Amino acid sequence: MTKITLGKGINAGLRAAMEADPKVVVMGEDIGKLGGVFRVTEGLQKDFGEDRVIDTPLAESGIIGTAVGLALRGYRPVCEIQFDGFVFPAYDQIINQVAKMHFRSHGRIRMPVVIRIPYGGGIGAVEHHSESPETLFAHVPGLKVVSCGDPVDAYWMIQQAIATDDPVVFFEPKRRYHEKAELDESVPPALPLHQAKVVREGTDATLLCYGPMVKTCLQAAEAAVEDGRQLEVVDLRTISPFDLPTIFASVKKTRRAIVVHEAPYTLGPGSEIAARVTEECFYHLEAPVLRVTGFDTPYPPSRMEEDYLPDLDRVLDGVDRVMGY
Amino acid sequence: MTKITLGKGINAGLRAAMEADPKVVVMGEDIGKLGGVFRVTEGLQKDFGEDRVIDTPLAESGIIGTAVGLALRGYRPVCEIQFDGFVFPAYDQIINQVAKMHFRSHGRIRMPVVIRIPYGGGIGAVEHHSESPETLFAHVPGLKVVSCGDPVDAYWMIQQAIATDDPVVFFEPKRRYHEKAELDESVPPALPLHQAKVVREGTDATLLCYGPMVKTCLQAAEAAVEDGRQLEVVDLRTISPFDLPTIFASVKKTRRAIVVHEAPYTLGPGSEIAARVTEECFYHLEAPVLRVTGFDTPYPPSRMEEDYLPDLDRVLDGVDRVMGY
Amino acid sequence: MSESVPGITPEVFAPVEAPVSPPQASEEVEFVQLLTPEGERVEHPDYSFDLDDEAIKGFYRDMTLVRRIDTEATALQRQGELGLWASLLGQEAAQIGSGRALNSKDMVFPTYREHGVAWCQGVDPLRLLGLFRGVDQGAWDPRENNFHLYTIVIGAQTLHATGYAMGQQRDHAIGDAENGEATIAYFGDGASSQGDVNEAFIWASVFNAPVVFFCQNNQWAISEPIDRQTRIPLYQRAAGFGFPGVRVDGNDVLATYAVSQQALSRAREGSGPTLIEAYTYRMGAHTTSDDPTKYRLSEDLEHWKLKDPIERVRAYLTRTAGVDHDFFDQIDAEADGVAATLRAGCLSMPEPELTDFFDTVYVEQTPQLVEQKEQFAAYAASFEGEVR
Amino acid sequence: MSESVPGITPEVFAPVEAPVSPPQASEEVEFVQLLTPEGERVEHPDYSFDLDDEAIKGFYRDMTLVRRIDTEATALQRQGELGLWASLLGQEAAQIGSGRALNSKDMVFPTYREHGVAWCQGVDPLRLLGLFRGVDQGAWDPRENNFHLYTIVIGAQTLHATGYAMGQQRDHAIGDAENGEATIAYFGDGASSQGDVNEAFIWASVFNAPVVFFCQNNQWAISEPIDRQTRIPLYQRAAGFGFPGVRVDGNDVLATYAVSQQALSRAREGSGPTLIEAYTYRMGAHTTSDDPTKYRLSEDLEHWKLKDPIERVRAYLTRTAGVDHDFFDQIDAEADGVAATLRAGCLSMPEPELTDFFDTVYVEQTPQLVEQKEQFAAYAASFEGEVR
Ligand SMILES: Cc1ncc(C[n+]2csc(CCOP(=O)(O)OP(=O)(O)O)c2C)c(N)n1
Ligand SMILES: Cc1ncc(C[n+]2csc(CCOP(=O)(O)OP(=O)(O)O)c2C)c(N)n1
Ligand SMILES: [Mg+2]
Numbered sequence A, B: 001m002t003k004i005t006l007g008k009g010i011n012a013g014l015r016a017a018m019e020a021d022p023k024v025v026v027m028g029e030d031i032g033k034l035g036g037v038f039r040v041t042e043g044l045q046k047d048f049g050e051d052r053v054i055d056t057p058l059a060e061s062g063i064i065g066t067a068v069g070l071a072l073r074g075y076r077p078v079c080e081i082q083f084d085g086f087v088f089p090a091y092d093q094i095i096n097q098v099a100k101m102h103f104r105s106h107g108r109i110r111m112p113v114v115i116r117i118p119y120g121g122g123i124g125a126v127e128h129h130s131e132s133p134e135t136l137f138a139h140v141p142g143l144k145v146v147s148c149g150d151p152v153d154a155y156w157m158i159q160q161a162i163a164t165d166d167p168v169v170f171f172e173p174k175r176r177y178h179e180k181a182e183l184d185e186s187v188p189p190a191l192p193l194h195q196a197k198v199v200r201e202g203t204d205a206t207l208l209c210y211g212p213m214v215k216t217c218l219q220a221a222e223a224a225v226e227d228g229r230q231l232e233v234v235d236l237r238t239i240s241p242f243d244l245p246t247i248f249a250s251v252k253k254t255r256r257a258i259v260v261h262e263a264p265y266t267l268g269p270g271s272e273i274a275a276r277v278t279e280e281c282f283y284h285l286e287a288p289v290l291r292v293t294g295f296d297t298p299y300p301p302s303r304m305e306e307d308y309l310p311d312l313d314r315v316l317d318g319v320d321r322v323m324g325y
Numbered sequence C, D: 001m002s003e004s005v006p007g008i009t010p011e012v013f014a015p016v017e018a019p020v021s022p023p024q025a026s027e028e029v030e031f032v033q034l035l036t037p038e039g040e041r042v043e044h045p046d047y048s049f050d051l052d053d054e055a056i057k058g059f060y061r062d063m064t065l066v067r068r069i070d071t072e073a074t075a076l077q078r079q080g081e082l083g084l085w086a087s088l089l090g091q092e093a094a095q096i097g098s099g100r101a102l103n104s105k106d107m108v109f110p111t112y113r114e115h116g117v118a119w120c121q122g123v124d125p126l127r128l129l130g131l132f133r134g135v136d137q138g139a140w141d142p143r144e145n146n147f148h149l150y151t152i153v154i155g156a157q158t159l160h161a162t163g164y165a166m167g168q169q170r171d172h173a174i175g176d177a178e179n180g181e182a183t184i185a186y187f188g189d190g191a192s193s194q195g196d197v198n199e200a201f202i203w204a205s206v207f208n209a210p211v212v213f214f215c216q217n218n219q220w221a222i223s224e225p226i227d228r229q230t231r232i233p234l235y236q237r238a239a240g241f242g243f244p245g246v247r248v249d250g251n252d253v254l255a256t257y258a259v260s261q262q263a264l265s266r267a268r269e270g271s272g273p274t275l276i277e278a279y280t281y282r283m284g285a286h287t288t289s290d291d292p293t294k295y296r297l298s299e300d301l302e303h304w305k306l307k308d309p310i311e312r313v314r315a316y317l318t319r320t321a322g323v324d325h326d327f328f329d330q331i332d333a334e335a336d337g338v339a340a341t342l343r344a345g346c347l348s349m350p351e352p353e354l355t356d357f358f359d360t361v362y363v364e365q366t367p368q369l370v371e372q373k374e375q376f377a378a379y380a381a382s383f384e385g386e387v388r
């Protein structure tokens, strides 16, 4: 058992993956000596060399485009995008190449590329450093999209993402990098990569969340007890594909659901979940699926992010609304 | 009254906008002498000169990035992206610059940029030439997204898009470029840009569609009469923002709705519409909002596109399902 | 370059210091040439052609066959058997010269027009048609032929090539000119404007990757002439990134072979990237959907016809190498055979089924796609027997 | 460049023909210099400084004040008043020299570090702080100061600048070196690798746009040294695109002025783009969040301290121009005043309200955002009086 943070969990997971498979290479801006701006790759270049931990020129399309070539050569590149807002210069390579190569080749080519993106707000940063663009990947066939909500998942999920032969966009909740937990590396991961987990059981309504919002929702569920409400909290973990059976089972039980994410409301992941849950649980629902999310504005200057981001109170307000039907 | 095609409608609309305002410039690949690969800009360079109808180097990020600069200088650039699948090299400039400039400047700067994208399938083309990426723009705060479904709308909507001071992504249903209609330029446009229109009245269920699917849904509604069903067809016209009042009014009347689009299912525009309609019309709905859409695969080789794309039969199949609740 | 922004009064454009006018087809262009349009061998101080006449006969055969394949594919498109075709007409020497300079371990990243290079790599021409017929998106195995799938998004493959070359470095697969491996990336003059291509130059240079950038400057990017992309010769771009660039007569198969050979050797040895600009001309339309009469003069075409890549080799073989009619007749007969096989193969290509395409989105299939596939299959089955 | 891919056995990397090692700080670097680190005036065949000592005193004042502003902002960050600060320390000469070469109608597109250029354009330094404090994203009007908003996405502004310059062409606003307009785009050495920057070079060259690309090569892109971006001097990049490039001593304000002046004149006259590489050094951390001890040696810093841009002007003014202590004391006092005003302004910046930010997403507001705004306002009001 070791005490790790979420950031260190990913670091340890990367290290384990690199030790297990010499074809795993890590690439990105400032990931070498500096260990990345969040220190997630700290120590890796020292131990695995500049050949496997590659400080790249400053160009995201180049990072992903060369990763495609390395993957075609049999490597398993793990690319770091420094912040959420800087993935877009690479978007064409991700959407048109990484996502489609397996399909284009009718299954002959595999693209085991992991794209790590520290995402979300709450760290007081300037523009482009606090965004939640997961819809822009989850809508795209050919990509898988996941996000870890706690340090133990961070450790295992990054390894599972690297091990899969499909491309995975791996969203890291940057403001949770310092969350701590106990990790026992000898216990195999409890769940496969694309399965959601019920992190708190409840009966009155289900909070569906992932990444940075898992902690927020757990706190909200704790607080709701005072109001006599037992909320179930589901950490989705996988955004593409969604683990629908787990979601449906919980909602059929509680008959009410709220999706919570930092991403903007319109066409955020919550829209798909709401639509699916409604279709599948139409006769079970006591209320429409509600959403507590970021607003449909660009991410605001950081002095306002507390108001922009869903927090305990906004979640509880959503619970009030959903219970009001 | 003149008979025009949808493609000629846009051409005429561009011409009218350029005549009305010398600050309107048109830019893109092959739009000059060739008149664009779909001839939508035919004749414009001859009449307005190479200064206002600019054949650009072959680089989409450059097209949008320089359009931003031209807009900052007081111009109103209309950019042509040759095909849907080629917009992604420009995605960063669209998402991070075009969409956010007004917000970033707290309203001081305006970005009257129109991005024209011929989109959708059905023309037997090779990869990247048949996609429907509207979600990837409609999810982004700061952009407006529209699509025209008939020649008369094509003529007016392009002018309205150019006239607005917000950036507009203008999706042109390429397989409908040759659809014909009568246009009377002297009659002002019936609707503002961001309003949906009921193109066929009905009572049993509402088909919500836009762009290339308007014609398909109208045909389906016609065919449904044989089954004794009166379908209402709403041409959304605007995808961001949605015209929710028109949508809600129709669904509250018919109590059943199907969203039809070519874009993939998961997180397609239909997901948001389904979620909103459910929330607003919860007690009116006889059935969940269903979706008839492209599948969650990359666009397939064209010999299969007839099966991939929603057609009359798939829409009617959806109608059967929604009536079955 | 006042012509580039007409409508702006010319006097505000003083002449710039850097050279501006792209070379005109009618002017003499500086490039490496080893065989003149008239079929005469010439020498070049830095590049020599060291193969014998048998090899040249081989090149003749290659060029003739790929041109025949190309013609047949165009015909198939006209007859509705293909949705589209991108012709290589006029670019045979650029493709065969560079393609034949490849070793068996070198890797190729093509655009959508490299039918000649595909031929050199042993890709069955029939396999090229699927993409254009709309039944697949490239039905060859890139690993079998060391020939990657066609890439339609302009320039994207140059980064793939560079990454692949970085993989060759990491595999210690470079070392000497014979046994080392190299990667070659093809792209067009238009592509040179894409950010990706320039990033590939940077990557290749910074990591000294074993990659050859082979630009076929066929003077046109659909309707846009080369001066929309650059105001100086394209090969000079490389110098700005710190690696060598060279312009070769792209219609001279001996020269494209020699220049490619040298660049590939440099790469295999570990001396890093080279940019080759093969100066050529797109004799046909951009694709079968295009109408070049809208934007270019027929005189240009006539001018370039005199520089035909195949004719000059035939002239050389006839006049200098003493090759007789039999040889040419035999190749023509072979070409007819190849074309007939191609046509027959095209006509008998199996029709694809959408249901087969749900399983190759992911390696590890998702429950959602299984469901969509099943629903679609059930739906399609409900029409069985009916004509939809 | 075997050092760039360590771990690969060196013998597979034969030396490349093109130059490989980027100049080291300790080596002598070729550039335009008009004032040595010791404060001595030197002449250059192509560039001359034609202003008098009063102007040099002005530059001294500018540099001193912006350094003081920078120091104060760093202090404010340390005290929690700013979330972040990107220091210009060491780059004052590059920014003031180029900034003072601008005419009133020239337009500037900065990155996030051009506080010195902002100063030259008359932007109130307090306005720069909002972005870093997290209350706004740049609270100046770009049109008032001809100084665009800071752009954080690396390189994106170079295309904006080029488009703006194309607008200047279309407005017939170029013509002669005095009355014509030009645009200047600032960017870093790291940015030179972005596709956008290279596309901007292509656009500017093809359209001969009146834009000056001003690259502050401060040797670092966060933790990455310049050899991660290029293996030859950056200014040479321009030649590959067909326009002039020049490297200037970025710590020499006379030289950066003279070189910028000439490039801007060329642009204003209609002679097209120039790339200027101002060879300088980032004396501080990348931003206040950065820890440079992780990746660079303190010796380097010591070496560069000897080339300080302000010290050499002070030496010149004292030794050659006979400026006495009073002048320097007066500037120091002025700097303290500017700093105090800045600090006071920062501390009294109004706290922004999220409700004000729903109305500037669009010019024509959407019903959805009105609804979200109203809901949020009602929700926020429900906490009135409570401490959330
Ligand atoms: C990113 C992107 N933008 C636009 C297109 C459409 N398009 C296809 S080919 C072409 C011209 C390419 O010219 P060039 O690079 O010179 O190659 P050539 O066709 O002449 O061989 C264009 C604009 C595309 N395929 N990809
Ligand atoms: C597209 C993009 N990728 C990554 C970043 C993160 N980032 C901010 S500054 C920087 C380094 C920039 O280096 P350089 O261009 O040399 O400018 P300098 O900071 O040295 O002035 C990086 C990688 C960014 N802002 N934008
Ligand atoms: Mg070309």
Ligand SMILES: [Mg+2]
Residues within 6 Å of the ligand: D188, D189, D190, D216, D217, D218, D219, D220, D221, D222
């Ligand atoms: Mg730098």
